[in-house]
Amino acid sequence: MLLFVILSLASRSNAMTLEVGEKTIEVPVTFSFVGSAQCLNSSHCGNTKGSDFWTLGAIAAAYEDINKMPSLDYFHNMTISFFDLINTGKRSIESTVDAASVPNSLGIIGLPDTCLDEATIAGVHDKVAVSEGCHFNLASYGDFDKVFVQLANSxxxxxxxxxxxxxxxxxxxxxxxxxxxxxxxxxxxxxxxxxxxxxxxxxxxxxxxxxxxxxxxxxxxxxxxxxxxxxxxxxxxxxxxxxxxxxxxxxxxxxxxxxxxxxxxxxxxx
The missing domain is CATH 3.40.50.2300 (Response regulator)
Incomplete structure (x- = not known):
């Protein structure tokens, strides 16, 4: 859900690009993750806390399964850039700016419970923000419905x-x-x-x-x-x-x- 929901607007693709609305994305697709852990797709993810632990586990499982299936076309061989909020000592806003600057990244997954500033940064950089733990239903405000997906209960x-x-x-x-x-x-x-x-x-x-x-x-x-x-x-x-x-x-x-x-x-x- 975390990964597939971002691409729901995809209109057509070829071997090298994917068109999402008016934006052309290079494939395989790239995502960024902003959260409190030190790794994503390895067997040992230490320094996790709160809901990030479960989110990382779900993403790691989806990441592994998707990349085993060449038939998934532009999903296959995806990459995820990880931005840690613990070991780097950076605030989430700084890490979100870094995540939004990843070339050809389609969206940012994760984000803290209070995610207004981070979602705004993602929108300014034309990235889709997908949050499992954000406590604000930003999709109901202004143009956030085009750039923000909330997976937490309202x-x-x-x-x-x-x-x-x-x-x-x-x-x-x-x-x-x-x-x-x-x-x-x-x-x-x-x-x-x-x-x-x-x-x-x-x-x-x-x-x-x-x-x-x-x-x-x-x-x-x-x-x-x-x-x-x-x-x-x-x-x-x-x-x-x-x-x-x-x-x-x-x-x-x-x-x-x-x-x-x-x-x-x-x-x-x-």
Missing amino acids: PSAYAMGVRAFVQRYGWRHVVVLSPSDGMETYFVKSRDQLIVELRTAGIHIVADVRLPAIEPEQDPTAAIADYARTIANTYLSTRIYVIFDPNHNAPMLRWTLSVMGRMGLLQTGE
């Missing part, structure tokens, strides 16, 4: 997924818990869309509560009191808590269950 997709789950079990009253700060714009929009989806479906939101994050090094006493107060004020109205926490390992879920346990709600089956 905020509405997350919201509709939760709403469908709640409806599936016939739950009519819920409490929504989420962090009060520190969320990226993408997740704030997802949370807001979730509230809209639930209310539109006729689901009563008993409380929409924003609680502060509990950092590992801080004294959790005050924060735990906030959790306990929220649960004490709502658990008699509903037993369904929708916890929207995009942070790593969802610490809000752990703290909510911990406080419920201290209140004796888990031991009784409530």
Whole structure:
């Protein structure tokens, strides 16, 4: 998907060139990858983190399979230029400029979660930007629909997924818990869309509560009191808590269950 989607506009080709719209591309095609890893198509890719690890694995598998199939014409014998964000010490914007400058490169794969500047750079250089993790649906803005492909779920997709789950079990009253700060714009929009989806479906939101994050090094006493107060004020109205926490390992879920346990709600089956 990452590789084939870029060439969906291809109109015709011969042994040496490929026409995409009004642009002529030399074949075999060339792509650039901007991400946090030190290699792409070898068996050992160290220093990976986050979703880049899985993206690199998918690209490496596709790269190997495609180049085994001469029948794929201009896809066969493709090359990928890799631009590392860790070992080089460069920022993603600098690496994107370098990636966009690769001669005859058709597009840039990867990009960080906050990809507006990087996608703009790709567009200025007449490159297609394909992002698996970008948290902005740039395809809906201006001319980005011509140069940007987003593979991550939109905020509405997350919201509709939760709403469908709640409806599936016939739950009519819920409490929504989420962090009060520190969320990226993408997740704030997802949370807001979730509230809209639930209310539109006729689901009563008993409380929409924003609680502060509990950092590992801080004294959790005050924060735990906030959790306990929220649960004490709502658990008699509903037993369904929708916890929207995009942070790593969802610490809000752990703290909510911990406080419920201290209140004796888990031991009784409530």
